[in-house]
Amino acid sequence: MAVQRPAGEFDFSYAYDMATIRRRWQWVLLLAFIAALYTLPLYASQGFISFVNRVAISVIAVQGLNLLTGYTGQISIGQAAFMTVGGYISALLMRELGWSFFLALPAAALGAGVIGLFFGLPSLRVKGFYLTMATLAAQFIIPWFTRQAFPDLLNGAQGITVPVPAIGDFALDSPTRYLPLTLTVVLITTIVSHNIARSRLGRAFVAIRDNDLAAELLGVHLFKYKLQAFFLSSVYAGLAGSLMAHNLRHINSETFTLVDSVFLLGMLVVGGLGTSLGPVLGALVVEYLTEAATVLGPVITAVIPYSAGNAVQAFKPLFFGVALMLFLIFEPRGLAHRWQLIKAAWRLRPFSH
Amino acid sequence: MNWQLLPQFAVTGILSGGPIALIALGLVLIFKSSYIFNFAQGQFLLLGALITWWFSVEQGLPLYTAIALALVLSALLGIVVERLALRPMTGQPLLSIILMTLGLSQALQGLALLLFGGSQRNFPQMFSAADPYKITTPFIFNDKPIIVILKQNLVWSFVIAILGVILIGAFFQYTRTGLAMRATSEDHELAQSTGLRIRRIFGISWAMAGLVATAGGVLLATSSGLDLSLWLVVLSAFPAVLLGGLDSIPGALVGSLIIGLAQGLTRVSTVPMVRNSAEIMPYLVLLLVLIVRPEGLFGQKRIERV
Numbered sequence: 001m002a003v004q005r006p007a008g009e010f011d012f013s014y015a016y017d018m019a020t021i022r023r024r025w026q027w028v029l030l031l032a033f034i035a036a037l038y039t040l041p042l043y044a045s046q047g048f049i050s051f052v053n054r055v056a057i058s059v060i061a062v063q064g065l066n067l068l069t070g071y072t073g074q075i076s077i078g079q080a081a082f083m084t085v086g087g088y089i090s091a092l093l094m095r096e097l098g099w100s101f102f103l104a105l106p107a108a109a110l111g112a113g114v115i116g117l118f119f120g121l122p123s124l125r126v127k128g129f130y131l132t133m134a135t136l137a138a139q140f141i142i143p144w145f146t147r148q149a150f151p152d153l154l155n156g157a158q159g160i161t162v163p164v165p166a167i168g169d170f171a172l173d174s175p176t177r178y179l180p181l182t183l184t185v186v187l188i189t190t191i192v193s194h195n196i197a198r199s200r201l202g203r204a205f206v207a208i209r210d211n212d213l214a215a216e217l218l219g220v221h222l223f224k225y226k227l228q229a230f231f232l233s234s235v236y237a238g239l240a241g242s243l244m245a246h247n248l249r250h251i252n253s254e255t256f257t258l259v260d261s262v263f264l265l266g267m268l269v270v271g272g273l274g275t276s277l278g279p280v281l282g283a284l285v286v287e288y289l290t291e292a293a294t295v296l297g298p299v300i301t302a303v304i305p306y307s308a309g310n311a312v313q314a315f316k317p318l319f320f321g322v323a324l325m326l327f328l329i330f331e332p333r334g335l336a337h338r339w340q341l342i343k344a345a346w347r348l349r350p351f352s353h
Numbered sequence: 354m355n356w357q358l359l360p361q362f363a364v365t366g367i368l369s370g371g372p373i374a375l376i377a378l379g380l381v382l383i384f385k386s387s388y389i390f391n392f393a394q395g396q397f398l399l400l401g402a403l404i405t406w407w408f409s410v411e412q413g414l415p416l417y418t419a420i421a422l423a424l425v426l427s428a429l430l431g432i433v434v435e436r437l438a439l440r441p442m443t444g445q446p447l448l449s450i451i452l453m454t455l456g457l458s459q460a461l462q463g464l465a466l467l468l469f470g471g472s473q474r475n476f477p478q479m480f481s482a483a484d485p486y487k488i489t490t491p492f493i494f495n496d497k498p499i500i501v502i503l504k505q506n507l508v509w510s511f512v513i514a515i516l517g518v519i520l521i522g523a524f525f526q527y528t529r530t531g532l533a534m535r536a537t538s539e540d541h542e543l544a545q546s547t548g549l550r551i552r553r554i555f556g557i558s559w560a561m562a563g564l565v566a567t568a569g570g571v572l573l574a575t576s577s578g579l580d581l582s583l584w585l586v587v588l589s590a591f592p593a594v595l596l597g598g599l600d601s602i603p604g605a606l607v608g609s610l611i612i613g614l615a616q617g618l619t620r621v622s623t624v625p626m627v628r629n630s631a632e633i634m635p636y637l638v639l640l641l642v643l644i645v646r647p648e649g650l651f652g653q654k655r656i657e658r659v
Binding site for chain 2: 069073075077121122125126128129130132133134136137140141144148149259262265266269273311313314315316317318319320321322324325328329332
């Protein structure tokens with residue numbers, strides 16, 4: 001991580017050197033942005049607020065994936081499966097045991113983490129592509145389990161309705177009321193993942209990603225850290241899955257599919273692997289593309305006469321696939337890297353280097 | 354266990370492994386030459402079957418002409434995909450390559466939906482659905498011999514698939530191009546330095562992968578109908594490839610047949626939970642393979658040197 005700082009800015013103390021937010025105006029901008037998000041219900045439409053909810057939940061899932069894939073380099077196409085686990089656990093805890101949502105949510109995260117640990121076990125023997133296949137197995141076995149096991153409790157393929165979270169008598173039953181919840185969780189997960197990445201744990205992750213043999217020779221316990229990465233990533237997935245399930249108020253084995261896992265990976269790449277900013281930008285752009293497909297679909301169908309009647313559904317995977325391929329070819333380090341370049345260019349202006 | 358049904362389901366299971374073997378073969382072809390695992394193989398198969406359907410049903414061409422045209426088009430598709438999407442990825446990390454084929458699969462799926470629509474459609478029958486083959490087995494159950502009933506399309510798909518695998522295997526073993534492809538799979542740089550044009554070889558292997566995918570797609574569509582979820586079959590071919598060994602052509606065949614057999618055998622069980630596990634059986638096998646023998650049955654074990 002090349003640290004590029006503006007000229008004339010000096011580190012007066014160690015704490016100041018380590019600070020993520022260094023200037024008073026940065027604090028002001030950040031707090032204004034957060035305040036603007038929390039006060040969205042005052043001036044934004046319902047549609048936009050549910051869009052923000054969706055983006056925020058995707059951000060959480062992608063941040064988890066970022067810890068596993070972006071920092072540790074273990075490619076997972078099973079993230080959506082762990083979201084399923086999280087969704088089911090918190091729904092069942094609230095339905096069957098009458099837990100409060102604010103206890104069920106961390107429990108769901110932990111539960112998903114434990115299941116994630118289990119599917120991370122093959123990392124003891126295999127790595128790279130083979131490990132990806134093990135996570136793919138999770139993507140099939142977990143939804144199958146929810147369809148087949150405990151039909152009384154999980155209601156098979158039909159799935160279950162998920163209770164509405166409530167604070168006292170205040171039910172979070174509309175996108176507007178749900179928004180503060182997702183925003184608060186995403187704020188916490190962002191702070192946590194940013195700080196994991198620059199701690200001892202994060203440095204071990206990066207060492208494993210860059211060269212696992214060298215890392216092992218330097219005394220990084222590969223298996224231990226890989227399992228920790230799997231656990232953390234699944235905890236994030238569990239949080240996201242639980243939030244999504246309580247947002248949709250229904251969950252079944254089709255709520256989070258293989259395609260969702262692929263989309264989450266795509267968000268990570270579009271945003272930028274191994275950066276804190278990446279998941280946020282990636283989730284925002286890909287969710288926006290999906291939204292654009294829904295809006296643009298009918299327009300394009302009207303202009304181009306040939307249509308098989310499914311243009312709207314077709315544009316979602318098509319836009320995503322093409323965007324992902326273009327990013328991989330032209331900007332493989334993602335939007336976060338592009339943002340770094342823009343910032344550097346601004347600081348060096350009017351010189352080009 | 355329902356012993357009476359055992360022979361029936363075992364044989365049906367093995368036969369249904371035939372078309373899976375064709376798909377697995379496509380995956381192995383690409384992996385062998387370029388170390389790329391093509392997650393978009395299912396969409397190749399889907400597009401191949403859809404193009405065949407379009408030529409034969411919409412355009413009214415004879416079925417075999419339609420298949421020939423679709424084979425040519427899918428080979429072209431393979432070449433175009435290799436040139437536009439995968440060649441810029443040469444030398445990129447594994448993650449980029451995996452994501453490229455995943456992105457490709459999404460784009461092609463969207464394209465298929467856009468061009469052909471999502472409705473279920475009738476694919477022309479290639480083999481008579483009536484009078485299935487009846488084979489009397491030597492096994493006796495309740496004093497009566499067990500009779501195995503086999504649909505014609507199942508048997509013929511199997512035969513065609515096996516022929517395809519043998520043909521490709523022979524191509525690899527006995528032709529000059531096949532030799533060049535084997536050399537490329539050993540080491541890209543070494544092959545290039547002996548004067549082989551490895552770009553052309555990548556192109557050929559993607560074209561061949563397109564061909565076998567279309568063949569598999571047509572065989573599957575003619576026995577089970579055609580809609581956009583046809584690509585899901587490829588999900589049982591992934592474990593088959595890993596079981597057989599990622600870079601082994603006979604492995605693709607054996608792996609697919611074992612996966613088919615395992616699925617067939619689970620369906621015999623009288624316990625509903627076990628019977629229903631047939632759909633995830635390939636992935637249970639996969640986990641087992643990864644833990645016990647990651648290189649698969651016939652795959653080359655790669656030793657890592659520092």
